Amino acid sequence: IEIIGNLAQDAEIHVINAKRSVVNFTVAQNERWTDKVSGEKREVVEYFDCSYFRNAEDAEKMKAWLKKGIMVFVEGDPSVRAFIKKDGFAYGTIKIEVVHVRCLTPMNKDNSQSS
Numbered sequence: 001i002e003i004i005g006n007l008a009q010d011a012e013i014h015v016i017n018a019k020r021s022v023v024n025f026t027v028a029q030n031e032r033w034t035d036k037v038s039g040e041k042r043e044v045v046e047y048f049d050c051s052y053f054r055n056a057e058d059a060e061k062m063k064a065w066l067k068k069g070i071m072v073f074v075e076g077d078p079s080v081r082a083f084i085k086k087d088g089f090a091y092g093t094i095k096i097e098v099v100h101v102r103c104l105t106p107m108n109k110d111n112s113q114s115s
Contacts, residue, residue, distance in 0.1 A: 001078040001096060003048055004071065004104065005029035011066035013059050021059035023052040025066050027074055050074055052098035062101075070105040074098055 011025040027048045034041055054062065066072075076096040084090050 002073070002075045003027060003029055003096070004073050005048070006071050007066060007068050008047060009068050011063050013063050015056065016053075019055055021054055021056045023054060023059050023062050023066065025050050025052075027072060046094070048074070049093060049095045050076065050098050050101075051095065052101060065103055065107060066101075070103055073100075073102045073104055075100040 005027040008026040008028045011023050014022050014024065016022060027050055029046050029048065030043060031046070032041065032043045052059075052062065074096060076098040079095050079097070080092055081095065082090060082092040
């Protein structure tokens with residue numbers, strides 16, 4: 001799967017062992033359209049939970065630029081988890097084991113967003 005969206009929050013790192021870490025982040029993807037019948041503007045936001053397994057050094061570098069609001073391109077292997085909440089409605093989450101991630105937001109030398 002390939003998606004483009006904005007980070008919903010800053011990335012987090014979880015250490016697996018001395019040499020391996022996982023970078024977790026959530027990508028929000030907005031879809032906007034105008035209803036052809038009513039003319040109303042509509043919007044749906046889908047969230048993708050992403051996990052990127054890296055060596056510890058690379059994980060720290062990624063955390064420095066994976067900040068809330070930046071636009072990213074993510075490529076990876078999806079898995080879907082469906083469940084029913086106490087309210088009786090069915091819900092699902094899409095998790096992506098990331099193969100490649102690229103920042104699409106222009107950045108300054110200090111990894112901050114350029115204006």
